[in-house]
Amino acid sequence: MKKFMLDLIIKKNEVLNDQYSLLILSSSEKLPEMLPGQFAEVRVDNSPTTFLRRPISINYVDYEANELWLLIQIVGDGTKKMCELKAGNTLNLVFPLGNTFTFPENKDAKILLVGGGVGIAPLLFWGSYLKERGYNCNFVLGGRSKENLLQLCEFERFGNVYTTTEDGSHGEKGFVTQHSLLKASNFDYIFTCGPTPMMKAVAAYATQTKAFCEVSLENTMACGFGACLCCVTDTTEGHLCVCTEGPVFNITKLKWQI
Amino acid sequence: MANLNINIGKLQLKNPVMTASGTFGYGPEFSDFFDVSRIGGIFVKGTTLRDRQGNAYPRMAETPSGMLNAVGLQNKGVDYFINHILPTVKDIDTNIIVNVSGSTINDYIETAEKLNSIEKIPAIELNISCPNVKEGGMAFGTSCLSAAQVVKEVRRAYQKELIVKLSPNVTDISEIALAVEAEGADSVSLINTLLGMAIDSEKRKPVLSTITGGLSGPAVKPIALRMVWQVANSVKIPVIGMGGIMNAADAIEFLLAGASAIQIGTANFIDPTVAIKVLDGINEYLDRHGFQSVTEIIGALEV
Ligand SMILES: Cc1cc2nc3c(=O)[nH]c(=O)nc-3n(C[C@H](O)[C@H](O)[C@H](O)COP(=O)(O)OP(=O)(O)OC[C@H]3O[C@@H](n4cnc5c(N)ncnc54)[C@H](O)[C@@H]3O)c2cc1C
Ligand SMILES: Cc1cc2nc3c(=O)[nH]c(=O)nc-3n(C[C@H](O)[C@H](O)[C@H](O)COP(=O)(O)O)c2cc1C
Ligand code: FES
Numbered sequence: 264m265k266k267f268m269l270d271l272i273i274k275k276n277e278v279l280n281d282q283y284s285l286l287i288l289s290s291s292e293k294l295p296e297m298l299p300g301q302f303a304e305v306r307v308d309n310s311p312t313t314f315l316r317r318p319i320s321i322n323y324v325d326y327e328a329n330e331l332w333l334l335i336q337i338v339g340d341g342t343k344k345m346c347e348l349k350a351g352n353t354l355n356l357v358f359p360l361g362n363t364f365t366f367p368e369n370k371d372a373k374i375l376l377v378g379g380g381v382g383i384a385p386l387l388f389w390g391s392y393l394k395e396r397g398y399n400c401n402f403v404l405g406g407r408s409k410e411n412l413l414q415l416c417e418f419e420r421f422g423n424v425y426t427t428t429e430d431g432s433h434g435e436k437g438f439v440t441q442h443s444l445l446k447a448s449n450f451d452y453i454f455t456c457g458p459t460p461m462m463k464a465v466a467a468y469a470t471q472t473k474a475f476c477e478v479s480l481e482n483t484m485a486c487g488f489g490a491c492l493c494c495v496t497d498t499t500e501g502h503l504c505v506c507t508e509g510p511v512f513n514i515t516k517l518k519w520q521i
Numbered sequence: 522m523a524n525l526n527i528n529i530g531k532l533q534l535k536n537p538v539m540t541a542s543g544t545f546g547y548g549p550e551f552s553d554f555f556d557v558s559r560i561g562g563i564f565v566k567g568t569t570l571r572d573r574q575g576n577a578y579p580r581m582a583e584t585p586s587g588m589l590n591a592v593g594l595q596n597k598g599v600d601y602f603i604n605h606i607l608p609t610v611k612d613i614d615t616n617i618i619v620n621v622s623g624s625t626i627n628d629y630i631e632t633a634e635k636l637n638s639i640e641k642i643p644a645i646e647l648n649i650s651c652p653n654v655k656e657g658g659m660a661f662g663t664s665c666l667s668a669a670q671v672v673k674e675v676r677r678a679y680q681k682e683l684i685v686k687l688s689p690n691v692t693d694i695s696e697i698a699l700a701v702e703a704e705g706a707d708s709v710s711l712i713n714t715l716l717g718m719a720i721d722s723e724k725r726k727p728v729l730s731t732i733t734g735g736l737s738g739p740a741v742k743p744i745a746l747r748m749v750w751q752v753a754n755s756v757k758i759p760v761i762g763m764g765g766i767m768n769a770a771d772a773i774e775f776l777l778a779g780a781s782a783i784q785i786g787t788a789n790f791i792d793p794t795v796a797i798k799v800l801d802g803i804n805e806y807l808d809r810h811g812f813q814s815v816t817e818i819i820g821a822l823e824v
Contacts, residue, residue, distance in 0.1 A: 266553040268793060306791065314738065315583050316791060357793060485581050485588055486790040490546040492566070492592045493581035502574050502595055 299389035303358035304487035336381035379457025390421035405439035523807035530707035534561035541786035542620035562616035582719035587738030650688030650713035710761035753779025769802020
């Protein structure tokens, strides 16, 4: 898939709360094709302490409106400056990067998408893709508190949405892997993105229940397109770059202690 | 338009802009962004006799105006390079130069011998300056004696252009440059990364799995420039300069300091088209100042 470096225009910066923003980007030209799971390397121009680009998942693509969405959580100066951008500003992206999720073999497959915190970002695009192609999805989305649950209305367009919060402020109290849905049903396909301990717990559940399971990793990166070998994860095939061989990996390939 | 051709010993370059080892993959990684055949050369990832997995993750830490890396020469070995990677880059119409690393002198010799007969590879860059491996690497490049010894042995096994890449982690880099020149190096390239360190104070832990790593990017540029100037004033063989080059002005500074050509490293991560911008910028500079050839500005610093 051809990669581009483009200046996109901020159509809207939707401030979700003091920690998260949704950047809606557009371009005067037609956006290139992108796949769920892929990410962009974003240049942050107005932050003197941000030297390298920042990897950010493709949250959603609306080809008709020619829109690309990025969901950003503020963790440091790079993400803070991205969240301060205003409509009309430009943002330089290198994209689309990385691989994609695997399509389930049959349309009646029972599919579970589990997201934690800002890790829900790639799952919205993936959910929209699955829905468009006639699959039914269940989303279990978790966060520390209700402020960390994002885009719930968007997710509801693409499947059944269940939530958990650690403080019980929304949905079931506890971690995503403790949700009653996981006890009540079995799934054929599980896709997950979020903090590593959460993904490991989901991977353990998938292994126990013999489900096919893919996780999306967030290793720190310098380039994002296979040039530096900084982003590796240990796999059954040795060290592989998360930016080119991933970010999506089948759990059977990862050398995780779960 | 000025003439950009330049020779580094036996190596003919269509222009002095090249990309640094470990920062440009093997070339095809960048072909979506620009026609990589336009640049003077591509230095591919550090290549060793046998397959190396490199160091454990995390291998990278961002620093003020730069980064630390501790990749540790991950590569599939020279045979894999020759049999599987070379066929994929053979149509790139520029110099493909292999950066050769090793743990022992024998590793260097055997790897160089294997590359000597490969027509597509006009030169090797002997990496005696990698700070990220336990054995060999930088250990060879930080004493005149061991640097001279490895160059002497490889010189016997390798007939084409032999570039020796120097470490900045020394007291006097000119001494090392003179030592490798005396043993038959055709040219030198500098600088490799500077040994550095990053700490996560919240976790009270080092950021890198190897604790220390190699610093690159604009943070190192003044040091690199000083070293290129010192070495260019000491040796007679050509010097290839690098370290923190982000734009054409940076590159021109290295040429003025005495480098016959330059390599761009870390900047490729931030702007994958930077090499072409540097090339166009050098062209524009030469025209603006009325130079007919890039050779007129090499070492043209007025002091
Ligand atoms: C493939 C991929 C997709 C991503 N998608 C998104 C996304 O859609 N939305 C989003 O908000 N973030 C995403 N991230 C994480 C995002 O890249 C980092 O949060 C960002 O680089 C931090 O930059 P900063 O300058 O704000 O913080 P920094 O000042 O660089 O760091 C602040 C703190 O965050 C930690 N941190 C930095 N980078 C990472 C990382 N990659 N993973 C975990 N912790 C990190 C640092 O250790 C530090 O403690 C993604 C990362 C990857 C690799
Ligand atoms: C991620 C990374 C990997 C590198 N790998 C190698 C290598 O394999 N061999 C080598 O000689 N130098 C290696 N280097 C050093 C660069 O080739 C160059 O000497 C150095 O980065 C300084 O240039 P820069 O500041 O333009 O990056 C590496 C640098 C980086 C950042
Ligand atoms: S981030 Fe550079 S190879 Fe993955």
